[in-house]
Amino acid sequence: MAVAAPESPPRAYVLSFRCPDRLGVVARYSGLMYDCGAYITEVSNYSDPVTAMFFLRCVFDDRAMTVPYAELARRLEALASTMAMDYTLRPVSERPRVLVAVSRYDHCLSALLTKWKAGALPADIVAVVSNHEDCRRLVEFHGLPYHHLPVSADNKREQEAQLHALVEGQRVDLLVLARYMQILSDDLCRRLEGRAINIHHSFLPGFKGARPYHQAYERGVKVIGATAHYVTSDLDEGPIIAQEVRPIDHQVSVQQMVLYGHDIEATALAQAVRLHCEQRVILNGQRTVIL
Numbered sequence: 001m002a003v004a005a006p007e008s009p010p011r012a013y014v015l016s017f018r019c020p021d022r023l024g025v026v027a028r029y030s031g032l033m034y035d036c037g038a039y040i041t042e043v044s045n046y047s048d049p050v051t052a053m054f055f056l057r058c059v060f061d062d063r064a065m066t067v068p069y070a071e072l073a074r075r076l077e078a079l080a081s082t083m084a085m086d087y088t089l090r091p092v093s094e095r096p097r098v099l100v101a102v103s104r105y106d107h108c109l110s111a112l113l114t115k116w117k118a119g120a121l122p123a124d125i126v127a128v129v130s131n132h133e134d135c136r137r138l139v140e141f142h143g144l145p146y147h148h149l150p151v152s153a154d155n156k157r158e159q160e161a162q163l164h165a166l167v168e169g170q171r172v173d174l175l176v177l178a179r180y181m182q183i184l185s186d187d188l189c190r191r192l193e194g195r196a197i198n199i200h201h202s203f204l205p206g207f208k209g210a211r212p213y214h215q216a217y218e219r220g221v222k223v224i225g226a227t228a229h230y231v232t233s234d235l236d237e238g239p240i241i242a243q244e245v246r247p248i249d250h251q252v253s254v255q256q257m258v259l260y261g262h263d264i265e266a267t268a269l270a271q272a273v274r275l276h277c278e279q280r281v282i283l284n285g286q287r288t289v290i291l
């Protein structure tokens with residue numbers, strides 16, 4: 001049945017979910033969408049043979065919707081409860097609110113701010129927080145609030161409580177650690193599970209922890225890399241979202257590695273933030289599915 005072009009552009013929504021894999025998953029979800037007149041414009045899915053989990057992401061709009069969005073949402077909640085489904089459903093126009101954390105190095109922060117300013121990041125950066133003053137001018141140049149929360153040996157817990165209060169107070173959907181060199185506590189990692197992304201300056205699982213480029217140099221690697229991953233209480237062990245690499249050779253010093261690293265770190269982090277904010281990343285145990 002041809003659908004006439006609507007006056008105003010249709011409103012788009014994105015649905016992503018995971019559930020135990022079984023016959024009929026697609027039929028049941030798409031049947032619900034059809035019954036509501038949801039016009040699917042993009043869909044991708046994956047069945048994991050190891051975890052026996054099913055993953056799906058679809059974009060649909062309301063050009064032919066026969067029920068209110070709230071009714072579709074109610075029916076989806078009912079279906080989800082019968083299928084052990086974890087799902088996220090939201091209007092595409094509701095962009096995730098992002099708080100960026102940084103210490104001294106601004107290369108990842110700068111790339112995120114430039115992409116955000118250009119409209120290339122499907123998110124709203126609401127503020128930047130730092131334990132140093134180094135990046136204040138860059139952030140205020142972009143017209144964003146800068147929250148300076150210094151850390152000392154005896155205020156780590158209070159400082160992190162201030163960071164968490166900022167996340168809650170600003171209704172933050174995603175915390176991005178853009179070379180923020182403080183380890184988050186187990187409690188904060190639990191509270192931010194699946195909504196805090198870190199950039200580690202190595203090709204994980206190689207060279208975890210501090211000074212990865214020095215470790216790489218000593219090992220004599222021929223490729224350096226950067227890894228964007230969800231933050232967990234196990235340092236540098238979180239589910240990987242995006243990785244970038246660059247070949248090097250024996251002539252490359254540690255100092256040159258650090259400079260080459262700026263580009264690959266910024267690229268990997270921006271990619272991971274975009275994928276997360278487009279609701280393309282679904283956790284699959286210690287791994288991720290990117291749809």
Ligand SMILES: Nc1nc2c(c(=O)[nH]1)N[C@@H](CN(C=O)c1ccc(C(=O)N[C@@H](CCC(=O)O)C(=O)O)cc1)CN2
Nearest residue numbers: 180181182183184198199200209210231232233235236
């Ligand atoms: N809970 C987690 N917190 C953080 C992670 C993480 O994976 N889980 N990643 C780090 C970033 N990072 C490596 O990518 C990293 C940062 C800092 C350190 C470290 O040893 N920090 C020292 C203090 C350093 C300083 O004050 O300059 C420490 O916190 O004692 C290791 C790895 C971000 N947080």
